Amino acid sequence: MRTIQLSEITDNIKEMCIEANHVLTPDMAKALETAARREKSPLGQKVLGQLQENLQIAGQDRIPICQDTGMAVVFLEIGQDVHFEGGILEDAVNEGIRQGYAEGYLRKSVVGDPLLRENTKDNTPGIIHYSIVPGEQIKITVAPKGFGSENMSRVFMLKPADGMEGVKNAILTAVRDAGPNACPPMVVGVGIGGTFEKCALMAKQALTRPLDDSSKIP
Numbered sequence: 001m002r003t004i005q006l007s008e009i010t011d012n013i014k015e016m017c018i019e020a021n022h023v024l025t026p027d028m029a030k031a032l033e034t035a036a037r038r039e040k041s042p043l044g045q046k047v048l049g050q051l052q053e054n055l056q057i058a059g060q061d062r063i064p065i066c067q068d069t070g071m072a073v074v075f076l077e078i079g080q081d082v083h084f085e086g087g088i089l090e091d092a093v094n095e096g097i098r099q100g101y102a103e104g105y106l107r108k109s110v111v112g113d114p115l116l117r118e119n120t121k122d123n124t125p126g127i128i129h130y131s132i133v134p135g136e137q138i139k140i141t142v143a144p145k146g147f148g149s150e151n152m153s154r155v156f157m158l159k160p161a162d163g164m165e166g167v168k169n170a171i172l173t174a175v176r177d178a179g180p181n182a183c184p185p186m187v188v189g190v191g192i193g194g195t196f197e198k199c200a201l202m203a204k205q206a207l208t209r210p211l212d213d214s215s216k217i218p
Helices: 006-022 026-038 042-061 089-103 160-182 196-206
Strands: 002-005 071-079 082-085 127-133 138-145
Touching (some): 002 006, 006 071, 006 089
Parallel strands (some): 071 127
16 A cells, blocks of 8 residues: 655646646647648748747746636546545645646636636636556646637537447548647547447546557557
């Protein structure tokens, strides 16, 4: 049995919230460079060049890559041989989000009630997904989900007979309907199967995969 102080979870999530909003992951930075190199249209080249310049400034000056610093989505893979001390895990996660968005000067966009629209002023509560795995390790993934892309999310209910073509059509329909509202350039996360909420969760998890991580199914 491994004992972990919840203050460590808070500190890690704080740093991850700040880092994720200031520095793009290497696979995404490489994808932007490749896109800029391959782009044919002058306007496209100019926009991709501006995005790369923006990334450089954000990293050097420690300012957010985008003004929409998103809602913090946290995935926790917790080893079943881990024991936490020092409070309640969910409180520790939200405290990390609160500190990260305050100390990182990140925009606070979350409201306590979607109808009353009163801002919580610290970007909590976050969206937290837990899974229990073997061992005594903890894997934390923090994904600040921008609201422009989140608001363009779609769920399609397909018949088994729709097959692969039905899946492709659904994806293309979602991208076409989103247009520029999802803040291009876009990475599309897709979840297939399960239930209404399960496929949405898988789609969100798909966005955390490295871009060069291909499916075994062509």
